[in-house]
Amino acid sequence: MATTDRQATTLALAHALSAAERGLAVIPLSRSKLPALRSPHRDDPSPPPCHGECGRFGHGVYDASTDPHRIRELFAAAPWATGYGIACGVRPHHLIGVDLDTKSGTDSSTALRELALRHLFTIPDTVVILTPSGGRHLWLTGPPDAVVPNSASRLAPGIDIRGAGGYLVGPGSRTDQGVYGTAPGTAHLTPAPCPPELLRLLLPPRHASPRRPLHDAGHDHDHGHGLVHFVRTAHEGQRNTRLFWAACRAYENGLGEELSPALIEAALHTGLTEREARSTVASASRMSGRREQGHKLWGAPKLPP
Structure with a gap:
């Protein structure tokens, strides 16, 4: 040797x-x-x-x-x-690894930010490991009774999860691709608890019942006004989050194109710029799988505070 x-x-x-x-x-x-x-x-x-x-x-x-x-x-x-x-998944930390890959050419960091906006959670300050390929591993902890399975790109393209039965390459390891290291400013941290909203996404689905579209329930008009009011009454620090959540709900229920102008107008009333509002609505459209024609994408919104 x-x-x-x-x-x-x-x-x-x-x-x-x-x-x-x-x-x-x-x-x-x-x-x-x-x-x-x-x-x-x-x-x-x-x-x-x-x-x-x-x-x-x-x-x-x-x-x-x-x-x-x-x-x-x-x-x-x-x-x-x-x-x-x-x-991962063993006592006492019950570690969960969020692997943000870059090799596939996907923007996994943006995908995670959009998931956070859509499901109203914030990624906490935690240990971050830098991989030789330019990716990142986020270390989170789970509750003892939660068995998080391993998955590859199930949440979004380029986001892999390391859970029970899996492992993470530790910082200081030398591989054929290079050396793994701790991101600056995170070495002193302990793995943070996984946000409950994210944990629900990581756990296997239980008994999911089909969601009845709102337009079948006869509440299009009322629900649309409710979403606009939800955005219009947002305070500083929650404006982008509320707009993204409301836009996602609108697109998921077939109201996206109809409600987008009103949602953007409500966001402008709270103090967002038109550029920020249109970017957020466009991200919601993309996230919901129904990209709205005519929107110009200006980039991904920030994580909620």
């Missing part, structure tokens, strides 16, 4: 032990970001459904531990490891 690889393994172990001191369960990773230890059952013709019950290493995230002695044993068994993974 080259000296640089030995140094990378030593550094990875040091970072992994530091993470374990903060209650994060870890496993060694190879340069490919995969678990460094292969399954002990890989040559079995009929491998058993084992999560480590056999007592041997090589069960991926199920090997993860906060015990320094066990972590050293794991790294000793994988001297080629150059990084470490942090298990």
Whole structure:
């Protein structure tokens, strides 16, 4: 093994032990970001459904531990490891990773901001990990009774979720693509609780009942006035959020084109500029899958305060 690889393994172990001191369960990773230890059952013709019950290493995230002695044993068994993974969904943090990818060419950060506006939540200050490809991992914590599944682009293109049974590449890990690091200003933070509105989006749907379109219920006129009033009575700090929410509801119920001028006028009354108002309504149209003809997009709105 080259000296640089030995140094990378030593550094990875040091970072992994530091993470374990903060209650994060870890496993060694190879340069490919995969678990460094292969399954002990890989040559079995009929491998058993084992999560480590056999007592041997090589069960991926199920090997993860906060015990320094066990972590050293794991790294000793994988001297080629150059990084470490942090298990999600386990005690005490029940970590949830929001992976904002950039490789697909999608603007995942904008997609997350639009989700926040649409569902009225704010991304809290939390640990942010910078990936070698230019992406970001946001660390959030979940309640003990919530099992958040792993998913890829289910919320929006380019947004992957790491939950129970998954892991995040820890800061300080060296991979084929480069080194993972903590974003400036977030190293001192602890993972923040996942906003309840976002958590509902991450959990599997339970018993969703079909939503009856408002125009079938005979409330088009009343609902339209209610949405306009909702925007018109917004105070500073909630104007953009209310406009986006109301526009989304309008488009979802077939009222978008009809109500857009009134919603924009109401937003102007609260102090938004025409540029800001039209940008927000256009984002709501795009988010609802019914892009309004003739709108010019000026960019994504900001997160709600």
